[in-house]
Amino acid sequence: MKEVAELAGVSRSAVSRTFTDGASVSARTREKVEKAAKALGYRPSLIARSLATSRTKLIGLVANNFQNPAFLDVFDLFTSELQKRGFRPLLVNLSGDTSPKKFVELLKQYSVDGVIVATSTLPTSFANAFQTAGIPVIHTFGKYQANANVHVVGIDNEFCGSMAARTFAERGYKRVALLGGPESATSTQDRATGFVGTSKLLGLEVTKTCFAENYTYQAGRVAMGEVMEDRSVEAVFCGDDLICMGAMDAARAAGKAIPEDIGFLGFNDIAMAGWDAYALTTIRQPIRDIIMSSVELVVGMVENPERSPEIRLFPCSVVERGSLRPVPGS
Amino acid sequence: MKEVAELAGVSRSAVSRTFTDGASVSARTREKVEKAAKALGYRPSLIARSLATSRTKLIGLVANNFQNPAFLDVFDLFTSELQKRGFRPLLVNLSGDTSPKKFVELLKQYSVDGVIVATSTLPTSFANAFQTAGIPVIHTFGKYQANANVHVVGIDNEFCGSMAARTFAERGYKRVALLGGPESATSTQDRATGFVGTSKLLGLEVTKTCFAENYTYQAGRVAMGEVMEDRSVEAVFCGDDLICMGAMDAARAAGKAIPEDIGFLGFNDIAMAGWDAYALTTIRQPIRDIIMSSVELVVGMVENPERSPEIRLFPCSVVERGSLRPVPGS
C-alpha cells in the first residue's frame, strides 16, 4: 500500500479511499492510484481491512445435516447468493454436536459478520446462543415461535402436518401412519402435532406413530418395519423424502404395491423424489425462497443489527406424483 | 488484550504468549493471565493474529458441482477434517465460471493459507493459476499428469475406464456403449480413453459413444435416448451414478429390463446406488480416502509450501449389485 501511495505520489489515505466505496476522492487522484495499483498488482488486504473496520464480510453457515440431498440446494444457493453480495460463507459442520458453546466462540474469534444456523432439528436455544453473544443470527428451517427473539426463516411445520392429514383425507384414506424423523427434531415434533391433531378432526385414524432414528434412507427403511406391524395401514406420512424412499423400498420388499396396497407422502421434494423409480407425492418446501430470504436478512442485519426479530414463513404445497392414490373424481 | 494484561499485571507480550503455543511463558504468568482472561471473557482475535502472522487458518474450498450427491460426502468430510485440525473452510462456488482469475484474486485477498480445488471437470490450468499466484493448492479429483507442478489427489481415470471394459468382458458382453459425462470434463475424457482402448484390446465393440450434458440424472436420461438408437447395445458404461440412474429410468421407460435386456455400470458409488430401486453395479471411488489425503496434504503445505508436487492416486473397485449380469460360473 505504501508503495502504491509513493508511486502514485499521494498519501496512504488516498489509496485507501480509492478502494473504499463511498469515500471522497477526486477523479484525478483515483486514476493515479488505480494506475499505480495495477502496475504493482496491488489489492487491499481484507484481513487488514477487517481489523480496522471490524467487519469481515464473512458469514458463518452452520449445519448438521451434511448427508441429506436437500442440503445440496442449501449449500449451492447459500454460497452463490452470498458471493453475489460480496460476502463469503465460512462453513461449520456440527457433526453431532448439539451444544452451541464451542461454535459461538469459534465464530466470534473469526469475528464473522453474521451466522446462519441451517437446521430443522435443533432447539431455538441453539441459535439464541449466538444472539446472546452479540452475533447477528438467522435460524433457517428453525422452529417458529410467537415470542421469538431470533430471526426465523422457514415454514410452518405444524401447518404442514395438518396439510398432510388433509391430503390423506381428500383421497379417502382412513387408517394412516406417521413415520417421522428423529423424535428430538423440532420439525418432526411440530409436524406430528399438526398431523395427529388434524387427523383426529377429519376422522382419520392414526394407527401407528413411529420415528426414524435420523433423516436417512436407512433409518426410514428400518422404521418402516415397525409401521408394517399394523397390516391395516393405508398410507404413511414420512418425515422427509429420504426416509420415505427407504420406507417405500421396505414396503416393496415386503411385497406391497405402491400406491395400490399402501400410499406414501414425503416431505421436501428433493430432486430424487421426481425420479421414476419413486415418483413420490410429497410436500414441497420452497428451499430456494427460504435461502434467498435468509441471505437477504442476514446481510440486512449486518447493516442494522438492531433490526427486531422477524419470522418469515413460506407456504408449502403438495406435489402430485404417483405414490398416493388420486383424489376421487379428478 | 490490554485490559487483560493490566488485570494480570503483566505486559501485552505476556498475554500474547500465553495464547500462542510454543511460546515461552512461566507457569505462574500463564496462570495469572488465564485467570484474568477468564474474568474478562477474553479470546484472542484471529483477525488480528492473522494480520500479524500472515496465517489465517482458512482453507479455500472451491467446487463447481453442488448438485451432485457425491459432494455431500466431500463437504462433510472436508469441513469436519479441517475443523479437527483447527482450520476453517471458506467455500467458493464456481457456478459455471471456468476462469480462475476472479477466484484467485478473491482468495488472495482473504489470504487463505491454502486452496483445495475439488472438481473433476476443470483442466489442470485452473488449479495451476493458484499455484502461480503463490497460494498452496491441491487439485482434488484432478487430472493426473506425469509432469505435474500441482499436487493432485484422486484416481487414475484412464485405468478406471479400462477397468470398466474388463468388467464388461468378464461378464460376456460383446456390444457395449459409453455414456460419458460432459465431453469437456477431464475425468470423462480419460475414462473414455481407457474404456475405448481396452475394449478394443479385449474384442469388445463400442457401438455407441455419447456424452451427457453434465453429471445429472436428467442429462443421463436424455443421453440414453441416443444410446438406445442402437438396439443392439448390451451394456452401458456411464459417466457417474447419477447419469446412470437417469439412463436406467430411460431404459425402463422404453420397456427394457435391467440387467436382462441391458446392463449398466455406474461410477462413484453414491449412497443412492445402493437403493433397491436401482441396485447399481458401479465403480467405487474412495472419496473418503481422497478427501482425508487432500486435507492432510494441504495442511502439510501450510507448514512447508516448498513441498514438491505429489500425485496421490487411490484404487477404485467395482461394487457388485444388480445392474449387470453376473460373471459366468461364479
Added chain:
DNA sequence: CATCAAATTGCAACCGGTTGCAAAAAAATT
C-alpha cells in the same frame, strides 16, 4: 556465595489497512 547459562519478560516496532480532524484546494457566490 559467585559465576554462568537458560528461561522469562517487557519494549517497541510492525502487520496493512481505516478514519476523525484540520488544513489545503477547488468551486460557487457575491
Added chain:
DNA sequence: AATTTTTTTGCAACCGGTTGCAATTTGATG
C-alpha cells in the same frame, strides 16, 4: 477580486495482535 462553501487531501492515531532483541530473573554449577 474577495469571500464563503464544498470537496479533497494528509496527518496521525488506531484496530488487536506478534516477535526480535535486550534486559532481567531464575536455576544450575563450581
